[in-house]
Amino acid sequence: xxxxxxxxxxxxxxxxxxxxxxxxxxxxxxxxxxxxxxxxxxxxxxxxxxxxxxxxxxxxxxxxxxxxxxxxxxxxxxxxxxxxxxxxxxxxxxxxxxxxxxxxxxxxxxxxxxxxxxxxxxxxxxxxxxxxxxxxxxxxxxxxxxxxxxxxxxxxxxxxxxxxxxxxxxxxxxxxxxxxxxxxxxxxxxxxxxxxxxxxxxxxxxxxxxxxxxxxxxxxxxxxxxxxxxxxxxxxxxxxxxxxxxxxxxxxxxxxxxxxxxxxxxxxxxxxxxxxxxxxxxxxxxxxxxxxxxxxxxxxxxxxxxxxxxxxxxxxxxxxxxxxxxxxxxxxxxxxxxxxxxxxxxxxx
Amino acid sequence: xxxxxxxxxxxxxxxxxxxxxxxxxxxxxxxxxxxxxxxxxxxxxxxxxxxxxxxxxxxxxxxxxxxxxxxxxxxxxxxxxxxxxxxxxxxxxxxxxxxxxxxxxxxxxxxxxxxxxxxxxxxxxxxxxxxxxxxxxxxxxxxxxxxxxxxxxxxxxxxxxxxxxxxxxxxxxxxxxxxxxxxxxxxxxxxxxxxxxxxxxxxxxxxxxxxxxxxxxxxxxxxxxxxxxxxxxxxxxxxxxxxx
Numbered sequence: 001x002x003x004x005x006x007x008x009x010x011x012x013x014x015x016x017x018x019x020x021x022x023x024x025x026x027x028x029x030x031x032x033x034x035x036x037x038x039x040x041x042x043x044x045x046x047x048x049x050x051x052x053x054x055x056x057x058x059x060x061x062x063x064x065x066x067x068x069x070x071x072x073x074x075x076x077x078x079x080x081x082x083x084x085x086x087x088x089x090x091x092x093x094x095x096x097x098x099x100x101x102x103x104x105x106x107x108x109x110x111x112x113x114x115x116x117x118x119x120x121x122x123x124x125x126x127x128x129x130x131x132x133x134x135x136x137x138x139x140x141x142x143x144x145x146x147x148x149x150x151x152x153x154x155x156x157x158x159x160x161x162x163x164x165x166x167x168x169x170x171x172x173x174x175x176x177x178x179x180x181x182x183x184x185x186x187x188x189x190x191x192x193x194x195x196x197x198x199x200x201x202x203x204x205x206x207x208x209x210x211x212x213x214x215x216x217x218x219x220x221x222x223x224x225x226x227x228x229x230x231x232x233x234x235x236x237x238x239x240x241x242x243x244x245x246x247x248x249x250x251x252x253x254x255x256x257x258x259x260x261x262x263x264x265x266x267x268x269x270x271x272x273x274x275x276x277x278x279x280x281x282x283x284x285x286x287x288x289x290x291x292x293x294x295x296x297x298x299x300x301x302x303x304x305x306x307x308x309x310x311x312x313x314x315x316x317x318x319x320x321x322x323x324x325x326x327x328x329x330x331x332x333x334x335x336x337x338x339x340x341x342x343x344x345x346x347x348x349x
Numbered sequence: 350x351x352x353x354x355x356x357x358x359x360x361x362x363x364x365x366x367x368x369x370x371x372x373x374x375x376x377x378x379x380x381x382x383x384x385x386x387x388x389x390x391x392x393x394x395x396x397x398x399x400x401x402x403x404x405x406x407x408x409x410x411x412x413x414x415x416x417x418x419x420x421x422x423x424x425x426x427x428x429x430x431x432x433x434x435x436x437x438x439x440x441x442x443x444x445x446x447x448x449x450x451x452x453x454x455x456x457x458x459x460x461x462x463x464x465x466x467x468x469x470x471x472x473x474x475x476x477x478x479x480x481x482x483x484x485x486x487x488x489x490x491x492x493x494x495x496x497x498x499x500x501x502x503x504x505x506x507x508x509x510x511x512x513x514x515x516x517x518x519x520x521x522x523x524x525x526x527x528x529x530x531x532x533x534x535x536x537x538x539x540x541x542x543x544x545x546x547x548x549x550x551x552x553x554x555x556x557x558x559x560x561x562x563x564x565x566x567x568x569x570x571x572x573x574x575x576x577x578x579x580x581x582x583x584x585x586x587x588x589x590x591x592x593x
Contacts, residue, residue, distance in 0.1 A: 216454035217461040223451045226440035233400055234452040235426035244458045347442050
């Protein structure tokens with residue numbers, strides 16, 4: 001809010017500036033919502049199945065963005081390692097649930113465990129959490145640029161492990177026949193059912209994140225983001241708080257990975273490259289740092305852009321992917337220039 | 350004179366410069382102690398070392414009879430001390446209220462995860478912001494507060510701490526007379542509560558008015574210490590301060 005200071009140090013808001021700022025903020029938000037609504041209507045006209053597919057993809061990106069925002073937006077940790085935990089979740093569920101009948105036909109066999117999805121999911125999240133604890137105990141000692149660089153290496157190492165640990169991951173061949181959520185009396189074997197499961201998990205993740213950021217713990221995270229030394233002086237061991245949120249965020253990314261694996265029923269290491277982490281960070285920044293709603297909105301716009309561009313007539317099909325990246329890059333640049341806190345964020349990078 | 354904090358031959362180097370040079374000093378337990386000296390004499394470095402913001406290379410620090418060769422910043426409350434900073438360091442993109450609430454909450458990770466702002470915490474934060482007279486600004490971001498209000502907020506934040514030793518690094522710098530009086534009263538109130546108040550200042554009028562004990566530093570060492578009037582009239586102190 002624009003303010004001026006008078007002689008005795010008290011500040012007064014300028015009403016006209018205040019009004020302008022409010023109008024500008026609301027117009028920007030309104031524009032985004034209108035755009036999103038138009039795009040949604042456009043998608044819905046394509047086909048019901050396509051719309052359901054979009055919801056499914058949106059849920060995955062939203063879980064990733066909301067969980068990553070805990071690190072970037074709330075704690076100030078610009079992490080590029082999220083894709084690593086995403087991959088661990090996906091591969092854990094894939095390895096633990098893959099169908100033995102199919103795998104016996106494979107040339108590069110891996111141990112067959114054949115657990116149901118809902119048994120594999122917590123194991124995958126726990127494994128990602130343990131890996132995060134291991135990595136985080138080193139990473140939480142770093143700050144700023146060094147932290148970003150080291151987090152890059154985590155993503156790169158994770159991808160290389162997925163490619164090269166063939167006796168467990170089948171390397172570039174990937175893993176097929178991954179189980180879908182099945183409760184016995186109800187199975188998510190159709191697209192609509194799976195989208196419902198994903199929406200439920202997204203709602204849970206949003207709720208847990210809200211609980212975290214609205215707790216005293218969340219307030220300490222923001223203080224760490226603002227001034228780590230200062231908050232430590234008041235008795236908070238910042239490394240422990242950073243480690244805790246790092247592990248929680250990693251487990252949520254693993255959940256998104258598990259959903260992707262189960263949805264596609266096939267995964268290979270190409271889905272877990274560094275570019276995916278960069279896209280996640282871009283969504284978080286675009287939606288708004290330090291805002292759960294912002295991350296959800298960011299994921300929505302990203303998916304609409306990603307899928308909607310397929311239907312723009314003057315873009316040849318072969319160039320859709322590249323065009324998408326260019327547009328996304330331009331959007332981010334414009335945002336950083338004119339709205340560095342993101343669409344509905346509160347914190348500026 | 351019983352001391353609450355002692356340093357024994359503490360040395361802090363920044364490259365080739367000894368910011369503190371085998372510093373041995375005692376800070377009395379009771380009353381108000383001022384630390385003065387020309388720029389670069391090591392006053393803020395001493396505060397930073399006592400509060401764990403900076404590590405020291407040599408020597409020993411004794412705080413309330415506990416001996417330290419390493420001080421970690423998060424141990425300040427358990428060491429019984431808190432501090433303000435020379436350059437105000439509020440949590441800029443948090444509201445004034447949140448700046449206080451954050452230091453009132455549980456220190457443990459799990460306890461803080463389960464804790465939510467309740468009326469008791471809110472009431473305590475209100476009381477603290479009220480005590481520095483800027484409750485009307487509790488919803489403003491710290492970055493939107495005026496310089497004086499930011500200084501007051503920083504003082505309110507240390508008042509939230511249940512400790513015995515308060516270190517203030519230049520609490521009066523850049524304040525209007527009215528706010529300067531407010532800050533003086535807050536420090537006097539702490540002293541009257543039996544707390545140890547140690548402050549760094551360049552304002553000699555305030556130093557004379559408030560201090561029960563003075564320490565003059567120069568080039569990382571103690572140049573003189575003792576009664577305020579006596580010390581400030583020593584020729585070597587006048588020379589160090591005025592460069593004559």
